[in-house]
Amino acid sequence: MLYYPVIQDIKFPDNQRKEEAQKRLELYHDIHELHTLNQLKDFSEPELLQLASLNIVKKCINQLAQTYQEPPRRVVDGTDSDKEVFAQIVESSMLDIKLKQASRYTKLLKTVLIRPVWRSNKMDLDILTPDFVDCEWGDTPSELLKVIVTNWGSLGRPDEVTFSIWTAETYVLKDYRGTVLESIPNPYKQVPFIACWDYAPASDFWLPGGDDLISCQLAVNSKLVDLLHVLRHQAFGVGWIRGVAGSGHLRVDPGSLVELPEDGALGFESQEAKITETIQAIDQLLKWTAITNGLPAASLSTDPVEESGISKQVSNSELEELRRDDCELWRTYERQLFDIFRIVNNVHNTKKLSDKATLSIDFFDNKPVISPTEQASAWEALIALGVISQVDIVMERNPDIATREDALAYLVELQQERKAITNEV
Known part of the structure; x- marks a missing residue:
């Protein structure tokens, strides 16, 4: 305090x-x-x-x-x-x-x-x-x-x-x-x-x-402790033996043989530990936390899913606002x-x-992250409409190129390199 x-x-x-x-x-x-x-x-x-x-x-x-x-x-x-x-x-x-x-x-x-x-x-x-x-x-x-x-x-x-x-x-x-x-x-x-x-x-x-974010943080930590406790103490079978006097500390290793009386028995009892349910509860808490704070559920999911650029843009609409x-x-x-x-x-x-x-x-414009294939298709469509040229693409890909003249010179240099490579082949 x-x-x-x-x-x-x-x-x-x-x-x-x-x-x-x-x-x-x-x-x-x-x-x-x-x-x-x-x-x-x-x-x-x-x-x-x-x-x-x-x-x-x-x-x-x-x-x-x-x-x-x-x-x-x-x-x-x-x-x-x-x-x-x-x-x-x-x-x-x-x-x-x-x-x-x-x-x-x-x-x-x-x-x-x-x-x-x-x-x-x-x-x-x-x-x-x-x-x-x-x-x-x-x-x-x-x-x-x-x-x-x-x-x-x-x-x-x-x-x-x-x-x-x-x-x-x-x-x-x-x-x-x-x-x-x-x-x-x-x-x-x-x-x-x-x-x-x-x-x-x-x-x-x-x-x-x-307050909801802090509460969920503490709840997730508590459930993680529960999960480790279950894994340590309840996830393994418990060995038992019956009909053999004084066998409370008997150890049985793989490949060993144990002589039992006629009415004796040896085995393991599986404890039905709630491991899957605990993991699901943690995952659900993470998703609820993300959604209630304006984030897509996938941002805190323990099972990440590949999203397209359009899907990301839709799921991030609240975050953008x-x-x-x-x-x-x-x-x-x-x-x-x-x-x-x-x-x-x-x-x-x-x-x-x-x-x-x-x-x-x-402030900078927050652009959606899209795949190279989607980006190439978008550029081709804009070039076909006459809205941009290859010079604009060069300047977008490389912000260090400050002028259109430098971008055009860079394009000419690339074309010469491709021509030289093609002739060599």
Whole structure:
């Protein structure tokens, strides 16, 4: 259990929310043992059981968070200096990697905060999860008034805990007793955090949702333990012998002979272990989990089936709709992030982003995966209609070819190679 000191700045410290967030993060990052043991209270000695887990939380979350499957195209409308400064910010903050992780955590936790920060003479980006953050907001959740970040320290001792308290006017650092260690005016004149939600909030800042995925994860882990227990203790026949006194420890190996009295008997009794039923139950849980979270059942099936590109497109229709909604949300978050990047950067850096600079974001088009045969047929049909040429196909297959002139030169080179090979043959 986490340690949560109460200081006067937190009106209602929601420890249950924080512990639930920590639990989800642990399950996502393959820390399952303690949570699985809590599910095995029916056993007299659960710690003696063979534990097992399949991480369906990570599998589902990574498939649902498709916004940053590929880095978006970001265009700064401003001066050459603005473009150069933002390119440096993207590189130093590892923006694509951080936002991809932030989008996954948002799917998992429903509410996450991100914060641009000036660190080691360059811009960086922090992802803050609900297990160590408290917030106060105004009339709407998007009106952040105060953010309190719990800093746990390196050793995890209660006396190491400090609190960073941000408002638009001040930054205050307090220790675990509430004693002020530092208090300065906020140089940014606003709370330098962006709230990222999995869906648009109505009234509550910390969004609900996702309990079904966590419940199914724990249920699958529990059934896997049951399966291993059955395989170990009930899947084998039990030997028996009758009519021979003192034969309780008799061992019979393949090829050995045993002398029995006239009325003696020797055999094995098969236990009817529910192995098939247990495996079917696990498989069904996986499929139900996928479907209820907007994923095709085949994405978590233990019996993968080869699908055509059209079939995949149909089965992923709900996922595509979710992705379109996510793109609109994250387009807004990126613009807010750009504005706070500008504020923080301009306070600390001599190279400024101008006030008139704006950012536009173009997320990639998620194309269905189709077989080479289907792709070739589609290209032939489009060429026959006069919609595309072979130059377009070359540029699609090789994004590193930037111009149509280079693509045409590449085609000419291929034709010359084929001609040379044909003449040699």
